[in-house]
Amino acid sequence: MKMAKARQQDIDAAIAVLGILDAIDGGYYPTDPDAPEAEVPTFFDPDDKAQLRHLYDLLTRQIKRSPGGMLRVVMGFATIMSNNIVDPALDHLELHPRLAHGLVAAEENRRLRMTLERIERWDDEFPETNRKHPDGSPMSYSSIYGIGGERDYMRKLARQALNPSEFAANPIGEQR
Known part of the structure; x- marks a missing residue:
């Protein structure tokens, strides 16, 4: 599955929305980082129409800051998960073992290729x-x-x- 990549502006807006939602989830009145400092309530009252309007204005301002940004952030992550980019068995983000093994194999392939290329163009290059x-x-x-x-x-x-630790100590390209 392919998905448009989230831009930094999208990520910033998503983080701002998360901050607003986190504040009301904790029972606190969400503040507006773009507004001048003013006297605001400490706690959020979901029955207060003015506070609900403030919440609505904050959320819509952040969403309009990056049209389609929430979709790109959320669906982008869903795409990463569905494409097995990260290990679904872990509770933190880490490359999927298939990709981690692929990176190791690519490095091994690079080492072997460098050696074979050196041998192929060999011209009495003994030390x-x-x-x-x-x-x-x-x-x-x-x-x-x-x-x-x-x-x-x-x-x-x-x-x-063939041995990564020996190769790292004396890379083929540096031997003469």
Whole structure:
């Protein structure tokens, strides 16, 4: 299901309406944050026509502040719930486990893709050995570790890509 996204103006108006309703639910007279400070009753009297008119004016002003905003806020949340964006089993908002697992899988896919792309364009990118031949020229990785060393280095890259903690400590893109 799709629904128009609530704008900040919609959310602000919904919060203001919530504040008004919360005040009368608690038995208090709802104040108008846009009106100059005046002497107002502390408690709300549902039998007082002037107070009912004040309540009506407050609510309609907030609703008119963002036409359609209440619909976008309330139905937007209903859409989020019906589309399983948040975990319906919890009493607080948290990503649905399906989405949380998807984010983990996407990160794993990124790690693996970076490694495979590096291997695909491989051009003797073994790390520096910091060792020198007797003539002072640098010793290559292959000359020190041989073909088995090269194989082991490629396996190390694969292990790092497959293990999130090893990859985080030494990302593939930063190895040279």
